[in-house]
Amino acid sequence: MQKPTRLALLKDIAEFLNEETETYSMLQGALESLIKGSDFTTGWIFFIDEAGEHEVVSDVSLPGALTKQNSKYMCEGSCWCVQAYQNKKLTKASNIINCSRINLANQAYHEETDGVTHHATVPLKSGDEQYGLLNVAAPHTTHYSEENLELLESVAFQIGSAIKRILLTDQEKEAARISERNRLARDLHDSVNQMLFSVKLTAHAALGMTQEDVSKKAFHVIEETSQQAVSEMRALIWQLKPVGLEHGLVQAVNKYSALLNLEINVQVEGLIDLPNIIEENIYRIIQEAMNNTKKHSHTSTILLKLNQQQHRLLVDIEDEGTGFKEDQVDLQSHGLNNMKQRVKVIHGKITIDTAPDQGTHIHLDIPLK
Numbered sequence: 449m450q451k452p453t454r455l456a457l458l459k460d461i462a463e464f465l466n467e468e469t470e471t472y473s474m475l476q477g478a479l480e481s482l483i484k485g486s487d488f489t490t491g492w493i494f495f496i497d498e499a500g501e502h503e504v505v506s507d508v509s510l511p512g513a514l515t516k517q518n519s520k521y522m523c524e525g526s527c528w529c530v531q532a533y534q535n536k537k538l539t540k541a542s543n544i545i546n547c548s549r550i551n552l553a554n555q556a557y558h559e560e561t562d563g564v565t566h567h568a569t570v571p572l573k574s575g576d577e578q579y580g581l582l583n584v585a586a587p588h589t590t591h592y593s594e595e596n597l598e599l600l601e602s603v604a605f606q607i608g609s610a611i612k613r614i615l616l617t618d619q620e621k622e623a624a625r626i627s628e629r630n631r632l633a634r635d636l637h638d639s640v641n642q643m644l645f646s647v648k649l650t651a652h653a654a655l656g657m658t659q660e661d662v663s664k665k666a667f668h669v670i671e672e673t674s675q676q677a678v679s680e681m682r683a684l685i686w687q688l689k690p691v692g693l694e695h696g697l698v699q700a701v702n703k704y705s706a707l708l709n710l711e712i713n714v715q716v717e718g719l720i721d722l723p724n725i726i727e728e729n730i731y732r733i734i735q736e737a738m739n740n741t742k743k744h745s746h747t748s749t750i751l752l753k754l755n756q757q758q759h760r761l762l763v764d765i766e767d768e769g770t771g772f773k774e775d776q777v778d779l780q781s782h783g784l785n786n787m788k789q790r791v792k793v794i795h796g797k798i799t800i801d802t803a804p805d806q807g808t809h810i811h812l813d814i815p816l817k
Contacts, residue, residue, distance in 0.1 A: 454595075457485040458602055465610040469617065474610055475506040479582075482603050483508045487596060488584040490564060492522065493572070495580040497797075498759065498815050500526070500534040502580070512560030513553035521553040529569045533581055541570035541597040541604070550585075563587030568597060570604040574612035582607065619725070622793055626728060641681045648674035696720065697727055701734055701752065708742050711749045718756035726814060729790040730763060733798075736783040737765045737810055745769025745808065756816075763812035771802040 452460065461481050468474035479491050492507040504522050514522055527548045532538040544567050554561045567585035571578055582604050586592075592600075651671035658664055693700040698714055705712040722730065734752065741750055747769035755762040784800070787810075791798040796814035 452485045454599055460485065461603060462606055465606055468610065469614060471611060471614050472505060474614065475607065478603065478607050479506050479508050486599060487586055489586050491582070491584040493580060493582050494530065496530060496533055500530065502530050511562040511564050513557035516553065516557055521549045529581055533571055538569065538571055541568060541600040543592055544569055566590045568592040568600055570600045572604050572608045572611065574608040577612065579608060579611050618793060622725065636681065641678065644674055644677045644681060648678060693727065693731055697722065697731055700731055704735055705738060708738055709748065710738055710742060713751050715753045720754055720756050722761065726794050729794050730814065733787045733790050733812065734765060736787050740783055741767045741769060759816055761814040761816055765810040766807065768807040771804050771806045771808050
């Protein structure tokens with residue numbers, strides 16, 4: 449099958465990127481198009497955080513040697529291109545003469561290299577913001593032509609712009625969601641919650657006025673049911689709008705734990721002073737963790753550690769409940785997936801360490817810019 453011209457390939461990739469709204473599917477689709485429409489036969493994309501830690505977020509047709517042991521050679525350790533990227537010495541598409549990842553994989557699994565020994569790399573960026581690296585390779589190729597490097601740079605520019613667009617769109621959507629939740633919380637508080645409270649007061653007053661046993665029982669049931677409904681409505685309003693967050697994250701967490709009848713031990717290092725979007729999402733994540741403890745862990749005690757450093761926030765949420773199998777983390781609740789999504793929005797990392805009868809430990813590492 450004839451390869452498309454360079455201009456046609458760039459046009460196809462640009463049209464695809466313009467339609468994508470999710471980062472990871474966008475990266476995978478763009479990489480697949482590049483490999484299919486060029487002389488490259490394999491490729492992979494690293495996201496790299498401010499600490500220089502990398503994550504493989506997309507790959508196409510990796511040689512078997514690089515996929516062994518759960519892609520060990522791709523995930524572990526460092527390499528020249530990641531270090532050069534971190535030191536801002538990698539500014540354009542370049543040939544990598546000696547790749548430690550490929551070398552180690554090829555030494556261990558020489559028969560499964562697909563002839564790949566060298567790769568080309570290019571940073572993914574938009575303006576002054578960097579996101580990671582796009583790497584590509586082809587069999588029995590130790591040096592990639594200027595034409596191929598120019599193609600790589602063009603695709604990387606398109607991908608970097610698409611990443612920036614999606615991030616900005618996600619931030620706008622999150623701001624809109626927060627605004628809508630706040631509006632709905634106000635409406636519920638001002639209307640439904642007040643009506644339920646009025647029903648409760650009316651039932652209480654009627655209970656004191658009637659002498660009939662049947663009526664007393666009926667008004668008593670109405671009063672208790674109304675009180676339960678008021679309590680549930682308050683919990684729902686807290687879910688929608690963290691009343692009290694304006695007084696700080698710690699106070700909001702303490703109030704919500706009291707609402708759930710949970711005992712929370714909060715330990716703080718540093719001054720907790722966070723940007724609004726980070727504070728909102730961190731609170732929601734802690735809130736979700738408390739909900740999961742209440743529902744699933746069979747314990748009423750939580751340890752929360754907050755450690756704000758100069759450039760990052762570390763959060764640890766621990767309980768000594770029943771825990772669960774790590775390979776069933778995503779099956780535990782819709783809430784855990786929400787937590788992971790919120791961590792992505794604020795560009796952080798989440799680690800969930802749990803086992804049956806060993807409790808649950810959630811660790812968050814959030815960069816602060």
